[in-house]
Amino acid sequence: METKQSIFKQTNFLKLWLSQSFNSLAQILIQVIVMVEVYQRTESATGPALVLATMSLTLFVSSILASYYIERFPLKRILHASGWLKGVSAISVGYFLYLDSSVGFILMFVSLVGLSFLNAWYSPARFAFLPLVVTKNEYIKANGTLVMIDQLLATAGWALGAVLSLYIPLQILIGMMALLFISSGILIQTIRLSSIQKATPKVKLTTPAWKELWNIKVVRGITIMDSIEAIANAIWTSALILAFTKVVLGVGEQWWGFINAAYFVGAILGSLLVTFKADRFSSRIGVMIGCSGLSMGILTILFALNTNPVMALILCVLMGPMYQARDICQVALLQDAIPEQRRASIMAARSSFLTPLSGVMVLVIGVTADLIGVQFVYLLAGAAYFIVSLLAFKWNELREYKLNSPDTI
Template sequence: MKRQSFYWLWTSQTMSNAADILYVTALTVLVLQGTESIVSTILVPFFRIFSQIVSGFLAPLMLRRFRLPRLMLLSQGGQFLFFAALAIYLRSAGDAYSLTAIFALVFGMSFLDGWTTPVRNALVPRLVEKNWLMRANGLISVSDQTVQFAGWGVSGVLVAFAGAPTTMMIAGILYAAAMLFTSWIREPQRREAGIEPPVDPVGTPLAEAAASSGSRREALLEGWKLIWHSRRLRALTLIDSIDMLGGSVWVGAFTLLFVQEALGQGEEWWGFINAAYFAGAVLGGLLVVALVKRLQDRLFLSMLVGISGYAALTILYAYTTLPAAALVLVLIMGPFAELSMVARRTLIQQSASEDDLPKVLSAQATVLNVIFCASLLGMAKLAESIGIVNLYVYAGGMSLIAFAIGAAVRGHFSARRTEEERTA
């Protein structure tokens, strides 16, 4: 039953992610055609990210009221209803639509979507056995990257040949299917009493470290307190945050600028680089799944290997001037990036109790979304100041700093393993 519910979760999220790409592509084209304004077009992803930041901050209030499968269903069902309202409005309004109405509906959809990833990642440890956790994370990562790899290209072709309205209709079908599969997820009975929740290396249970007083304010801060009081969670969040500061360098505008200025190629090579990056990520996810038995007992080391390999390849990529070499480097980069990401996600899931994990993941999602937005703005300014080549060197350097922090705090994780072996 546990494994079956994981497959429903995996399927629903794959469909929902595909629907997101189709709907964003179609909506962006519709807004651009209707307004002929780049600024209006940029507001679509802006409202999506901003609403997810707000949603992540308020998520603990919902986590107190709903079980995770119910909250996931509420999120998916709400997104479907908002999307249906958006599609009906666009169809009825024609060319006389209001951007305010569109952005309000986008905000509502994205607000609900902001719960999805932390709830999904918190559900996974409940739906699979402990020795299957890294494999499950790897499978989800493969599907995420596959959808990203194929989704943008397919959505562009669909919009070009079938039109934005038809693309929106297909997205609606996928949202409905995702909602249906989500309704089939069943959370198993809680684990048997007697199994102790994870403890910090100093011996303090995480739940006690951030006990809630029951107030809304305390509920909103609970995830942050859990992170602060756990040396492992604090270290992993810091590593994630620093890595994210450089991660936005792979946003389309920066890769296009690099292709044009550093490689001296046209837009077609921009497509090749993007395709190679996602293909490498898919390959990396498959390798993690294939090697999971060897990796799951060396999670922290796997994360460090992934970060260091990714950092080194990013710096090499920055200095290459040969398009073919750049393509190969980006392809090889994918497995290292996926190894780091899957290992880090698994470590986080293992570093908090089932009750605490959703709160921790919500707080982390809020932090990372804020950092991503700030990084985008900072990177744009930095690219103008130091040039696109040095921008990629900077990104690789940030990953090296994340690696150095990981190496410095490795004792926290070996202490945890010692504690587990002692209580086994």
């Protein structure tokens, strides 16, 4: 039993943490580098947009397939194979870009489809694998640690990718990305699970993941809340923040960059807070989710009504911890509430629904901002956060939810 040992001293968790870090960094860098290369060759904004659209569409289709078939394979094998296959896909992307021809350009997009397809399987598998590595009372701390490193990599990755693409040859960069992907897979393979962890009962599962998602009350509630929150989260796209910065705050593009950075700083601080105060969050996890939604609603409305750029930065920094705490608690709750055998498939089903919904809401909110005004959509988002908060407090299953008593791993 390892419940008294810090997760930072647990070899299996450190390997998983490092594996995800390598995977996340490689995923961000290859996306940025490909977008830069495509833009330089097409000299059009449509090229990079097509890269994102291709990856998003593939992620949606692959998530649907994963929800039906991911349970047929061991999680460790999925994560290990994903690392190697992503490495091969990255090399293919680099090779076809190097060809610098129309055929190579098309085949490069085919390789990007492969990368996104694998990512749709990697994410739910990693979600389901974490509970095999740490105990239940460590879910929040472990997720907080993983989210924190993801935020750091997301903050640095976009800037780093753009700089690297200017000074390092494409072939070397692609080789680095492939090495990171493969190293991620190798690290997963070195994780040693106990016989209890490996002994997942081989039961034929006849209920589709979609139906199972709806049957588990607390998972159904969180999915409904996420659907409503898709409206609110759409306001934090870079384009809409830029419009708000210019129209409402009346300042230039540099403040747009400051506001984006301020939110990431707050998110990292939130991850640190949750990681080191995990015990306090786990005792009333449902209440924490509700309070976070309430705080986000208040802060978003204040942000919408504010016209001072300095105050906007302060509000964004304050939002980061609130939303990050809610997100980490929610992941831990889902890992606890979903049966072990169904974790990966149900999360894939959720992704196949929430991913396109988020994309649609970004478009809807963008059109609404043009028609009615950017300040209005931020007020609308604040109201959506309030609705989510009310639902969290209303549903007894969520409000009274506590993580199950710790068990050994």
